[in-house]
Amino acid sequence: MTDKAVVTPFEPESRTLADRVCEKIVDAIVKGDIAPGHKISEPELARTYGISRGPLREAIRRLEGYRLVERKPHVGARVVNLSAKELIEIYHVREALEGMACRLAAEHMPQDEIDGLRELLDEHERNVEELDGRSYFQKEGDLDFHHRIVKGSKNEKLLEVLGGELYHLVRIYRYKFSVSSSRPKRALKEHRQIIDAIESRDPELAEMLMRRHIGAARKNIEAKLNAATETKGDNHG
Secondary structure, three states, X not given: OOOOOOOOOOOOOOOOHHHHHHHHHHHHHHHOOOOOOOEOOHHHHHHHHXXXXXXXXXXXXXXXXXXXXXXXXXXXXXXXXOOHHHHHHHHHHHHHHHHHHHHHHHHHOOHHHHHHHHHHHHHHHXXXXXXXXXXXXXXXXXXXXXXXXXXXXOOHHHHHHHHHHHHHHHHHHHHHHOOOOOHHHHHHHHHHHHHHHHHOOOHHHHHHHHHHHHHHHHHHHHHHHHXXXXXXXXXXX
């Protein structure tokens, strides 16, 4: 990638053809329509999305930048296939860095951005009620909440690390593992507590709540991974 601009997964309607196709491919990877480990075929993608090779190659370069696609010598480009260990490592990184971002947001986030966060959560609550909570974690909405807090930290380096490749990788696994019906409503409540701490300008509480919130999500995923491993073991036993 030539540009090192901060990559954010939640920009408004994409401006270029490469942007739009990139977002469609991201969604297909996140939802598993393009499976982990799948070899990227330019002719196939060009047909699927009705796009010429030039913009398609630009889109693929961006996917490499997001770490959703990796290119290996003599193999070509494939969709990334993260291990459970790597997923848990990503959540440990998020726990530390987003805790720090939340602390900084309590010090620097303007009131109008805090008001915008509350409006976002009101919208999320309506979605959770309409969808019975099932797909809250599968949408960009939850990550949008986290992304806004990172932006509110006013720390460009945190935004660069968390707002780019990390969130795209998280989306893949969140879609895959977020099937717990109880967690979305609990997460929404935790989000509201986090906003309260930021608005109260309480950095210590804000950081502690965010770390606990992401830690709970990590434990939820670990439990599912362990259950899946045990089931696989039973099937082979």
